[in-house]
Amino acid sequence: MTESSVHPALWPAPHATGAVDATVTVPGSKSVTNRALVLAALAAEPGWLRRPLRSRDTLLMAEALRSMGVGIEEGVGPDGSGEAWRVIPAGLHGPTTVDVGNAGTVMRFLPPVATLADGPVRFDGDPRSYERPLTGVIDALRVLGARIDDEGRGSLPMTVHGSGALDGGPVAIDASSSSQFVSALLLSAPRFNQGVEVRHTGARLPSMPHIRMTVDMLRAVGAQVDEPETGGEPNVWRVSHSALLGRDLTIEPDLSNAQPFLAAALVTGGRITVPDWPEHTTQPGDALREIFTAMGGSCELTERGLTFTGSGRIHGIDVDLGEVGELTPGIAAVAALADSPSTLSGVAHLRLHETDRLAALTKEINELGGDVTETADGLHIRPRPLHGGTFHTYDDHRMATAGSIIGLAVPGVEIENVATTAKTLPDFPQMWTGMLGA
Structure with a gap:
């Protein structure tokens, strides 16, 4: 077993120096x-x-x-x-x-x-x-x-x-x-x-x-x-x-995998277009249009796809995510950067996902200076100034993308084992840096 497989390399999460403006083609669901x-x-x-x-x-x-x-x-x-x-x-x-x-x-x-x-x-x-x-x-x-x-x-x-x-x-x-x-x-x-x-x-x-x-x-x-x-x-x-x-x-584009890119527009006050976003779909990720709009953005769905635009401000949210639990890590990451508290509920079952996502999000955001507490069925997030540090992923692809969202706004965040994103989103690091024009 190699050293890197025991201690996966830390990936410096790119820090955004301005508003993103990109078209991101998301692979299939x-x-x-x-x-x-x-x-x-x-x-x-x-x-x-x-x-x-x-x-x-x-x-x-x-x-x-x-x-x-x-x-x-x-x-x-x-x-x-x-x-x-x-x-x-x-x-x-x-x-x-x-x-x-x-x-x-x-x-x-x-x-x-x-x-x-x-x-x-x-x-x-x-x-x-x-x-x-x-x-x-x-x-x-x-x-x-x-x-x-x-x-x-x-x-x-x-x-x-x-x-x-x-x-x-x-x-x-x-x-x-x-x-x-x-x-x-x-x-x-x-x-x-x-x-x-x-x-x-x-x-x-x-x-x-x-x-x-x-x-x-x-x-x-x-x-x-x-x-x-x-x-x-x-x-x-x-x-x-x-x-x-x-x-x-x-196969439709994976709308849940579009989440970190839409979040980037929200966090940086920028604009992201995801081509081929379906007008009608059963994918849980479609709920992002409503949730991220409530948190401070706006979206337009056209024949070309979905264009999501951030306003430069992020608002907290009180939302039941029971039907769309897989979106919780990305929403928690955005909520940690908001201007008011958030309560995410209806997701007790996330304790049985790729990792215990509620415990993992609480620990990792708090270790960057956040104030997250677990509830019986979710998280309560009080925004605080965050600082850099290692964001552990627990071999969970959505933890890796959540940490990357925070890294856009917080310098010095390093993602442990970003390669775990290959579970559902191959080439995420390259897509992420490409979105930023790097």
Whole structure:
């Protein structure tokens, strides 16, 4: 093991000397790419994914599906218009081992797929992946007829003993720790013999936009879905057994990964344009238009994309982020630079993400001179003058981008292991310095 892998190099976060003014092309959505890969792998015919995200999480998903027999060819689209992946469904099989890294979508979406494989599929990953909850998926799959060996942990590592099919049917789960438990079951449900009826029985269900994304993408490939948003029973989703269509899908830009760049406009009083921002989307990142406007900016959505402009002032905010929890680190970073206090609520589930994001944000902002306190379900942030120092990331990509936002306004901030941004946003350091004209 090299010295740099033990003590990842510190990256001096660029300090802005004036207002930013740039166009930033954001790569494709991780959430859409990984859902699209699963649905294409389970389809009855080949399909295309155009402009997919190439990042650690999506490459782990693609390699896992390949290991179970799915053909995924990387190249250009049929009309030669940019990068595209050709997904060729095949009979799923084991034995194989899936490396989930620390990707929630891989560790949760693929065990239901593995039940349809002929043979055992072992799941393993980064040390942190062992601490992330999987009980909702494991218990539900057992109720639906699967055989899973997790030695009673309710977490990784584990082996799914695929039998080539799964009965499916009704199941009740507590998905209050992750909406991915629901999405995981819905994505594979058309291939279950009886489909599935998923009933959420716990407390508030977080990140509902991600479930809406799953439902919309299922319908786009021909699945029949009954869900609360369209008059169904509250907290109940039903997916019928059916064949899935192979589609030609263009992946939207990842709006959550646009967050640090929009924040740069807010922090520096500048202007950022993100091309191809969709007019209608289920991505949680679309909420940034409203949230960052309330914090002092303004935005305009045109055919070219979204242009966000900072006013030169940052206001505190009292906001429930329960549906868009992944935006919390970037919002907390901006709030630490505001002219009034902020309260971010509805995000207790962030303690179970890539790291305990609430504890990590509190510690790192406070060590730069901030005044952040944890609440039962979020953070209270009182702005104070900040100073330079090391901002630790805990192998969490959104911690790295949060520290970079603060570095725009605070000289001397150094980001530990900025390379962790490769999880969802490859080339972030180069994109960041390019935005600043460096």
